[in-house]
Amino acid sequence: MPAMIDPAIFREYDIRGVTTQNFGADVVATIARAFADKACGTVVIARDGRLSSPALADALAKGLQAGGCDVIDIGLVPTPALYYAATTLKAAAGVMLTGSHNPPDHNGMKFMLHGKAFYGAQIQELRRNIQASASSMQRAAGNYSTLEMKAQYLHALLDAYDGTRELKVAWDAGNGATGEVMSALCSKLPGTHFTLFETIDGTFPNHHPDPTIPHNLADLIDVVKKEGCDLGIAFDGDGDRIGVVDDGGEILWGDQLLMIYAADVLRAHPGATIIADVKASGALFEEVTRLGGVPLMWKTGHSLIKSKMAETGAPLAGEMSGHIFFADKYYGFDDALYAAVRLLGVVSKNGKKLSELRKALPKRISTPEIRFHCDDERKFAVIDEVKARLTAAKADFSDVDGVRVNTPDGWWLLRASNTQPMLVARCEARNAEGLERLKQDLQKALALSNVRIPNG
Numbered sequence: 001m002p003a004m005i006d007p008a009i010f011r012e013y014d015i016r017g018v019t020t021q022n023f024g025a026d027v028v029a030t031i032a033r034a035f036a037d038k039a040c041g042t043v044v045i046a047r048d049g050r051l052s053s054p055a056l057a058d059a060l061a062k063g064l065q066a067g068g069c070d071v072i073d074i075g076l077v078p079t080p081a082l083y084y085a086a087t088t089l090k091a092a093a094g095v096m097l098t099g100s101h102n103p104p105d106h107n108g109m110k111f112m113l114h115g116k117a118f119y120g121a122q123i124q125e126l127r128r129n130i131q132a133s134a135s136s137m138q139r140a141a142g143n144y145s146t147l148e149m150k151a152q153y154l155h156a157l158l159d160a161y162d163g164t165r166e167l168k169v170a171w172d173a174g175n176g177a178t179g180e181v182m183s184a185l186c187s188k189l190p191g192t193h194f195t196l197f198e199t200i201d202g203t204f205p206n207h208h209p210d211p212t213i214p215h216n217l218a219d220l221i222d223v224v225k226k227e228g229c230d231l232g233i234a235f236d237g238d239g240d241r242i243g244v245v246d247d248g249g250e251i252l253w254g255d256q257l258l259m260i261y262a263a264d265v266l267r268a269h270p271g272a273t274i275i276a277d278v279k280a281s282g283a284l285f286e287e288v289t290r291l292g293g294v295p296l297m298w299k300t301g302h303s304l305i306k307s308k309m310a311e312t313g314a315p316l317a318g319e320m321s322g323h324i325f326f327a328d329k330y331y332g333f334d335d336a337l338y339a340a341v342r343l344l345g346v347v348s349k350n351g352k353k354l355s356e357l358r359k360a361l362p363k364r365i366s367t368p369e370i371r372f373h374c375d376d377e378r379k380f381a382v383i384d385e386v387k388a389r390l391t392a393a394k395a396d397f398s399d400v401d402g403v404r405v406n407t408p409d410g411w412w413l414l415r416a417s418n419t420q421p422m423l424v425a426r427c428e429a430r431n432a433e434g435l436e437r438l439k440q441d442l443q444k445a446l447a448l449s450n451v452r453i454p455n456g
Contacts, residue, residue: 001074009108010419011125013119014097016108016173019052023107026206028056029063029108032095034130036067036142038113038122041092043069046082048098048177048238049200052107057097057116061144062108064095068139074149076200077176078239080335085149086112087331098177101210101236104203117308119303136227154184156167160329160341166191170223170232174209174216175201178337180237185337185446189344200324209236211243214251220436221249227397230347233340239321241301244343246354255280257343258318259287259361260294264346265316265328266293275309275317276327277301278401278413279369279426283362288313299401300416302334320369365435366428372454374423379416382423385449386414405441409434412442425453 006022009015015031017023036043043064053076054211067154069092074085094112102108104393105254109117137414145438171186171193173179196219197206207216211234222244224232234243244252252260255276259435260414264276266288277300277350285295285451298308302323309317315328324331324339345393374382383402390405402415417424423444424440429435443453 005130007104007127007131009418010123012123013301014100014108014110015115015123016102016106016419017109019056020105020140021054023301023422025055025059028067028097028109030433031126032060035093035095035111036064036069038118038126039064039067039069039093040390041069042072042089043422044072044074044082044086044089044091044094046074046077046079046085046094046096048079048096048100048202049076049175049179050099050104050107050202050218052105052203053097054064060097062097064264065144069093070141071144071358072141073144073146073425075146076177076180077150077349078181079338080233080240080333080337081149081153081181082110084110084331085147085336087115087333088152098238098240100238101208101241103208105201111417113251117303117306119301119307123363124328124388128389130167138246138350144281150181150184154188154327156182156187157181157337157341158188160338160345161189162345163190165348167348168192168194168227168345170194170220170227170229171198172196172217172234172243173198173200174235174237175199176209176235176237177240178235181239181345182235183335191344193230194227195342196220196223197207204237211241212254212320213237217243217245217251221245222303225249228247231343233343235326235336236322239298239336240334242324242339245324246358248355250355250358252354254318254322254324255284256358256361257324257339258316260346260357261318261324261326261339261342262288262293262413263291264342265326266283266291269328272316273312273314275305275312275314277305277319277321278398278404279320279417279424280318281364281366281428287362297398297400297404304335306452312352326407365429365432367426367435367439370425370453371422372425373421374416374451376421379421379423381448382446382451383414383416389448406444407441409437412438414445423451
C-alpha cells in the first residue's frame with residue numbers, strides 16, 4: 001500500500017481516520033479514485049459539519065472525477081440525506097464524508113454502491129486494489145455539479161408524519177449535521193418544538209454527539225422536564241442514529257424503541273420479519289412474536305443489518321446503537337430524522353404518554369455494554385475458543401455474531417468488535433440474582449482463554 005495510507009483506516013462498515021494523522025486530502029483522493037473504478041457512473045457526495053470536511057470533500061470529488069465519474073455534490077447534509085439522494089436520483093453510488101459520532105479531529109467515508117451498502121470484504125478489496133495500484137486505465141475526467149436536495153428530503157420527512165394530536169417536543173442536534181434540516185422540520189411539523197444546539201459546529205462545543213451516552217442527553221432531559229414535553233429526541237453527529245427520552249426524562253434504548261415501532265408496523269404488515277442485532281434484549285424478540293411478527297437476530301453493524309433487511313424483505317430493523325431502519329413506506333436505510341417523525345406519529349396517535357408505553361414494555365435487567373481491550377490478532381481467536389467449548393458442552397447458544405448463550409436465567413453475549421481491538425460483552429436476566437450468575441458464567445468462559453474483564 002502507498003506509504004501515505006494507513007491500512008487500519010479500512011474498517012468493517014466504513015473508512016475512518018484522524019485528519020491530522022492518517023486521513024488527509026491525499027488519502028481521500030486516492031480512495032475516491034479507486035472507488036470510481038467500482039462505481040463507473042454518477043456518484044452523489046455529501047459532507048458533515050466538521051472543520052476538515054470542506055477540504056476533504058473537494059479531494060473526494062476530484063478523486064472520483066479523475067476516475068471518470070460524474071459527481072453530484074449535495075453539500076452539507078445528514079448522512080441519511082445522502083442515502084436518500086443517491087437512492088431517489090438512481091445514482092451508481094453515494095459517498096458520505098463524515099466522522100459520525102467520533103471526536104472532532106476524526107473523519108471518514110460511508111459508501112453506497114448500486115443501491116446497496118458497500119462494506120466488509122468490499123472495503124478490504126478496495127484497500128488491496130490501492131495497495132496493488134490496481135486502478136484501471138486512464139479515463140476522461142468526469143463532470144462536477146451541485147444540487148440542492150434538502151427541500152426534497154424535508155418533504156419526504158414531513159410526508160411520513162401521520163399524527164392526530166399536537167405534541168410538545170424537545171430536539172437536540174448536538175451541533176451535528178442534522179441541525180439545519182431539524183430546524184426546518186420543526187418549523188413545519190404541528191405542535192410546539194424546542195430546539196437545542198441546532199447550529200452546525202464541527203468542534204461540538206456543547207456535548208459530544210453520541211446519543212447512546214446518557215451524559216450527552218442531560219441538556220435534552222432538562223428541557224423535557226422544564227417545558228413539560230411529551231418526549232425529547234437527539235441525534236448523533238451525522239444523523240443516522242437516534243436517542244429518545246420520554247416525558248419523564250427517562251431514556252428509551254434502541255431495543256425499546258424497536259418494540260414500540262414494531263407494534264405500529266406489524267399492524268400494517270402482519271407476520272412480517274423484524275430484525276434486531278445480537279445485543280438487543282430477549283424481551284424484544286419475545287414481544288415481536290407476541291405481536292404476530294417473526295423476530296430475526298442478526299449481526300451488529302448498520303451495513304450488515306441493511307443487507308439482511310433487503311434479503312429478507314423485513315419492513316423494520318434496528319440496533320441498540322440507535323440505528324433504526326424503515327422499509328415500511330421508506331427505503332430501508334438508517335435515518336434518525338425519519339425515525340423521529342415516525343415516533344411522533346406513534347405517540348400522537350396513541351392515547352398514552354410515551355412514559356406509559358415504556359413502562360408497559362416487558363422488563364429485563366442487564367449490564368451495560370462492556371467493552372474491553374483485546375488485540376486485533378487475538379480477539380477473534382478468543383471467540384473461536386469460547387465457541388468450541390460451548391459446542392463441546394452442548395450449550396444453547398447462537399453464533400450469528402460472536403456467541404450469545406442462553407441459560408434459564410437469561411443470556412450473555414461475547415463478540416469481537418469489528419472496528420476496534422476490543423471484545424464486547426453484555427448480560428441480561430429477569431432478576432438481579434440471575435444477572436449475577438450470568439456475569440460469573442461469562443467471566444469463567446473468558447478465564448479459560450486467559451482473558452479477564454477489567455473490574456469484572
